[in-house]
Amino acid sequence: MSLKKTLPIKHIVLSILSSALLLSLLGLLMQVKTDLHKSVGDIFLNLNMQTATANAVTSVVTFFRGIDTVGEVTVLFLATSGVALMLSTSQRTYAKIIKQDSFILNVGSRLLLSVIILFGAYIIIHGHLSPGGGFQGGVVIATAFLLLFLANPNMDLNHSILTLGESLSGSAYVLVAIIGLFKVNMLLGNFLPHPVSEIGNLISGGIIPVIYVIVGIKVGSEMAVIVEYFVKEEHEKEIENA
Amino acid sequence: MIGLLILFTFLSIIIVALGAILSKDITQSVMLFMGVGLGSVVLFFIFQAPDVALTEAVIGTGLSTAVFLLGIRHTSQEEVES
Numbered sequence: 001m002s003l004k005k006t007l008p009i010k011h012i013v014l015s016i017l018s019s020a021l022l023l024s025l026l027g028l029l030m031q032v033k034t035d036l037h038k039s040v041g042d043i044f045l046n047l048n049m050q051t052a053t054a055n056a057v058t059s060v061v062t063f064f065r066g067i068d069t070v071g072e073v074t075v076l077f078l079a080t081s082g083v084a085l086m087l088s089t090s091q092r093t094y095a096k097i098i099k100q101d102s103f104i105l106n107v108g109s110r111l112l113l114s115v116i117i118l119f120g121a122y123i124i125i126h127g128h129l130s131p132g133g134g135f136q137g138g139v140v141i142a143t144a145f146l147l148l149f150l151a152n153p154n155m156d157l158n159h160s161i162l163t164l165g166e167s168l169s170g171s172a173y174v175l176v177a178i179i180g181l182f183k184v185n186m187l188l189g190n191f192l193p194h195p196v197s198e199i200g201n202l203i204s205g206g207i208i209p210v211i212y213v214i215v216g217i218k219v220g221s222e223m224a225v226i227v228e229y230f231v232k233e234e235h236e237k238e239i240e241n242a
Numbered sequence: 243m244i245g246l247l248i249l250f251t252f253l254s255i256i257i258v259a260l261g262a263i264l265s266k267d268i269t270q271s272v273m274l275f276m277g278v279g280l281g282s283v284v285l286f287f288i289f290q291a292p293d294v295a296l297t298e299a300v301i302g303t304g305l306s307t308a309v310f311l312l313g314i315r316h317t318s319q320e321e322v323e324s
Binding site: 025029055057058061123131132133135136139140142143146223226227230231 | 301
């Protein structure tokens, strides 16, 4: 009876459930087979010749399941709008922080900025050849801006250029999708030439690199705006407390 | 060998996640949460999903940790130590 008091029934059930989960996980790990000929991945790999991209994941993300990417971009746009609504309630002018930054910090962050942006552009442009793509490359570019803001708080982004890039890329994505609808009778259809013999080249895969560049610009500008709102809000707080 | 590595990564992810939950210091908790993301990167790479691994490395361990830390620094001034 004392055992029942010290060990409540909830804990016993929870421990039994978790051990069963662990055992089933171990069982799954033990029976990983090498011949998975009937999986979804193989079907997509066989279909990959249609899009002629070296990276098979890219063809799934932008072509076979392109509508999911549209939803992803929409979710990101809504998140950016929410952050902008929440963190910029009024038209405030940010007070300058009177703080002497170190020379090494300034120069080092600017040097690193160019290298990180170059790496992000590489990931975006080579999205159809190697792992990565528009989303990942865009976030890499946004982290470059995060570094810039952390090193130099008085930095100001040109919001008109960012908004212009974001809306232009959003419209271009919809435009590409609708051109595909008219030319190939399919939303997000691959209307540019994409011969299989060109597979592995930088210019190959039809509209897939185009879509990735568009998505990269959109994600990069949106993430940069989010990061700027977070960093600036914090500095606002510091000035109020000082 | 690969199975052992997978098992080790799984166990370390579980341990780090428990540490993130049980930790009293919220900054330490965020750092341990970044460890969870790091373990997932290794797992995704072993299971031959380099695209997902890249996404997790950039977002899970890079940007989200930075945003969490900025949020903590932003809110902790009103927090009372107890």
